Amino acid sequence: MDSSRFLSSHAAELKPSGIRKFFDLAANMDGVISLGVGEPDFVTSWNIREACILSLENGYTSYSANAGLYELREEISAYLKRKFRTVYSPANEILVTVGASQALDLAFRAVLNPGDEVIIPEPCFVAYGPLVKLAGGIPVYLPSDLNSGFKTLPSQIEKAVTEKTKAVLFCSPSNPTGSSYTKKELERIAETIQKHDLLAVSDEIYAELTYDEEFISMAELHGMKERTIVISGFSKGFAMTGWRLGYAAAPDRILQAMLKIHQYSMMCAPTMSQHAALEALRNGEDDVQRMKTDYRRRRNYFVKTLNEAGYPCQMPGGAFYAFPSIEYSGLSSEEFAEQLLLEEKVAVVPGNVFGPSGEGHVRCSYASSLSQLEEALKRMSAFMKRRQGLQSKWKTLNSF
Known part of the structure; x- marks a missing residue:
């Protein structure tokens, strides 16, 4: 029997995560240095x-309230006010979720009707488009490049808005580029969002990891x-990647719609993870700063060594990703990643x-020890020199 006929069209059309593809391939090889998965090494x-x-x-070990432990929601509220100058009621404007990904899923399902469009700056995290589609929406991608610092301009959003546009999805600092928007840049985008009466979905999972400028939340504008x-x-x-704990903060009516979906699909986030998060918010700031200082040094x-090795790369303002160009290799991104893994065992x-x-381009996570980064860069440098040598040889042969 062909069971594929039972699949929904949304599920059938989804592509597996491209990040996981290379991570799984690397996991079956010995001696691989992985710069692939976006996860702290701490x-x-x-x-x-x-x-x-x-x-x-x-x-x-029992259920918590659907919205999460009230004590934790109070701490999240205090944290957002203290760190990011935004005020949310723990009673009705904060929802504790099973990771930030579930919070995104709930947000889209709560606000999108079939055919609603969501504007998404690109390059972007691989889950954004699929989550919009699963909620019945249509992702509308806005391109960017190294020349713009991988930042989206208000004029691009302006041109992309249609009568079906419901929201703009935003992530700063960005995954995969590490780009961080200044307050003035965010204010201009916010003006465009307000002009067209749109919703902003602001992915701020990397808010603690900004290196050169103070983090600005879209909600505080x-x-x-x-x-x-x-x-x-x-x-x-x-x-705390494996703890699977995230949260959403939103206006009351939107948050309550998200909560209803959460009640039926997940019930609540793990209680023991919520108790751990309480401790993180109350006494974890020194450790966050320690990790942040180490990430900045890495x-x-x-990035300096990438540029010296023939990989043009902007200095990311946040997160723990570099997004170097691999144009001098003469390979596509997929070809480069595959050959680098097979020849130099760097993922x-x-x-x-x-x-x-x-x-x-390729995404490289520098959430690895300096010794591993040093070795990975040696291998990447050798790979690029070899590729450039091959290109030079072929050009010489083809000239005859």
């Missing part, structure tokens, strides 16, 4: 792990809180998995 701080252990010892869904969590800044070394993610604007 272990979750001991005091956070201890808080989880204590919650288990105290028997906190004038007139934006009432039309912004903030998506964030504990995975990146607090090195970033500076990694990177081809830029085209983040959309057509990513072609000609």
